[in-house]
Amino acid sequence: MIDLGRDREKAILVGLHTDRTDTRIWKLAFEELTGLVETAGARVVASLVQNRSEADPATYIGKGKLQELTALAEELEADIIVFDSELTPVHVRNLENCLPCKVLDRTQIILDIFAERAKTKEGKLQVELAQLSYLMPRLSGKGKAMSRLGGGIGTRGPGETKLEIDRRRIRGKIADLKTELREVRLHRSTQRQRRKKQQVPVIALVGYTNAGKSTILHALTERFGAGSQTTAEGQNRLFDTLDPTARKIGLPQGGTVIVTDTVGFIQQLPHHLIDSFRATLEETNEADVLLHIVDASHPAHDIQMDTVYQVLNELHVLDKPIITVFNKMDYLNGEFLPDDPKALYTVKMSALNGNGLPQLMQAIDSCINTKSQHMSVILPYDEGSLTSALHERCKVYQQRFLENGIYLDLDAVPELAKQLERFQVNPEILEKENKV
Numbered sequence: 487m488i489d490l491g492r493d494r495e496k497a498i499l500v501g502l503h504t505d506r507t508d509t510r511i512w513k514l515a516f517e518e519l520t521g522l523v524e525t526a527g528a529r530v531v532a533s534l535v536q537n538r539s540e541a542d543p544a545t546y547i548g549k550g551k552l553q554e555l556t557a558l559a560e561e562l563e564a565d566i567i568v569f570d571s572e573l574t575p576v577h578v579r580n581l582e583n584c585l586p587c588k589v590l591d592r593t594q595i596i597l598d599i600f601a602e603r604a605k606t607k608e609g610k611l612q613v614e615l616a617q618l619s620y621l622m623p624r625l626s627g628k629g630k631a632m633s634r635l636g637g638g639i640g641t642r643g644p645g646e647t648k649l650e651i652d653r654r655r656i657r658g659k660i661a662d663l664k665t666e667l668r669e670v671r672l673h674r675s676t677q678r679q680r681r682k683k684q685q686v687p688v689i690a691l692v693g694y695t696n697a698g699k700s701t702i703l704h705a706l707t708e709r710f711g712a713g714s715q716t717t718a719e720g721q722n723r724l725f726d727t728l729d730p731t732a733r734k735i736g737l738p739q740g741g742t743v744i745v746t747d748t749v750g751f752i753q754q755l756p757h758h759l760i761d762s763f764r765a766t767l768e769e770t771n772e773a774d775v776l777l778h779i780v781d782a783s784h785p786a787h788d789i790q791m792d793t794v795y796q797v798l799n800e801l802h803v804l805d806k807p808i809i810t811v812f813n814k815m816d817y818l819n820g821e822f823l824p825d826d827p828k829a830l831y832t833v834k835m836s837a838l839n840g841n842g843l844p845q846l847m848q849a850i851d852s853c854i855n856t857k858s859q860h861m862s863v864i865l866p867y868d869e870g871s872l873t874s875a876l877h878e879r880c881k882v883y884q885q886r887f888l889e890n891g892i893y894l895d896l897d898a899v900p901e902l903a904k905q906l907e908r909f910q911v912n913p914e915i916l917e918k919e920n921k922v
């Protein structure tokens with residue numbers, strides 16, 4: 487994408503604010519659309535917003551607004567009009583009939599950016615799968631704008647060559663892609679198995695796009711990297727990282743961990759993408775700890791955090807220990823931010839100047855290396871499942887069956903130590919009473 491302002495396609499953005507949408511969330515998503523369209527290589531020349539109780543089933547926006555938009559597009563000689571949410575096939579058909587230029591929606595812009603960014607075979611296959619799944623129900627709706635092919639936003643990737651192909655062939659192609667993806671993933675799961683065997687703990691970086699995940703991985707690798715590894719420095723653009731990257735880092739108290747970086751999240755991440763990228767996102771399932779990176783300087787970072795937690799919830803990984811990292815603190819001039827209640831640790835740092843990096847390492851170390859605790863307990867006989875969990879996961883030195891329960895002398899892992907606190911006894915007193 488060469489940035490020569492005058493050669494870039496001119497885009498008009500169209501937003502619909504309905505009664506049902508939270509205004510702050512809507513505003514964030516609409517501002518993001520500007521960033522997305524610019525990232526995709528176009529120049530935003532105007533935006534038009536309509537407040538309406540709900541989307542018009544035929545044309546998304548109302549008739550009057552559509553006339554206004556048509557006139558504006560002609561006046562500004564716009565090349566594309568981008569709508570702020572996923573249009574139905576009916577919307578696309580009707581809008582294309584009225585408007586003098588290409589009609590695109592938020593989903594297509596995101597798919598387009600992903601198509602440009604994907605580097606690995608798996609990434610490319612995933613994007614292609616998402617694009618074809620998006621295209622399938624819309625094939626018949628592609629009217630005049632799409633027949634004017636010749637590149638430009640929304641027509642990159644497989645769309646260029648395959649638009650003429652009928653549904654059946656696309657369905658076949660989707661099936662082939664799924665098979666190919668399965669094979670590629672098999673290879674990655676073998677790599678993961680090997681890592682598991684080596685018992686190296688895995689830390690997954692998660693967070694909103696542009697929060698600073700790659701910059702943090704770069705800083706960690708520079709300072710604590712094990713062996714000669716390099717990582718790309720972060721870039722100030724959306725969805726800079728698409729393909730998973732893994733790096734080995736040495737911990738201050740000894741031992742190493744693997745830190746993985748992957749695709750960032752955003753409002754209304756298209757569901758075709760979530761489905762296609764599920765395997766990549768599910769890397770987080772393998773992680774021992776999640777590092778949730780937040781751009782603390784962003785005025786809507788609370789909404790961004792909620793979005794991340796929603797995706798993590800969908801991936802069923804919220805039970806893992808989370809370290810929340812408020813990054814970009816250098817922008818904040820000591821402004822106070824409360825700790826994230828969902829996290830085990832909250833760290834405030836700046837990946838840019840390195841402030842807070844040692845605290846982050848400390849938090850990682852504490853999560854990974856939290857020592858087992860030596861305890862003596864008497865467990866009532868009705869605590870059968872806890873007893874078996876202890877035998878499975880802890881080192882038990884002594885066991886005696888007493889009148890009021892089982893006496894155990896053991897090293898308890900941190901999660902179980904908490905549950906055992908209420909059963910703790912003083913072994914010296916028991917010894918004096920000749921019970922153990």
Ligand SMILES: Nc1nc2c(ncn2[C@@H]2O[C@H](COP(=O)(O)OP(=O)(O)OP(=O)(O)O)[C@@H](O)[C@H]2O)c(=O)[nH]1
Binds near residue numbers: 699725
């Ligand atoms: N001022 C400041 N800028 C930062 C800091 N950390 C990262 N950045 C900048 O923020 C931008 C985004 O950083 P990345 O590391 O690419 O963000 P990311 O989370 O990997 O983004 P995606 O890969 O798009 O999901 C870059 O321009 C970084 O230089 C920080 O602590 N302070």
Ligand SMILES: [Mg+2]
Binds near residue numbers: 699700701720747748
């Ligand atoms: Mg990145």
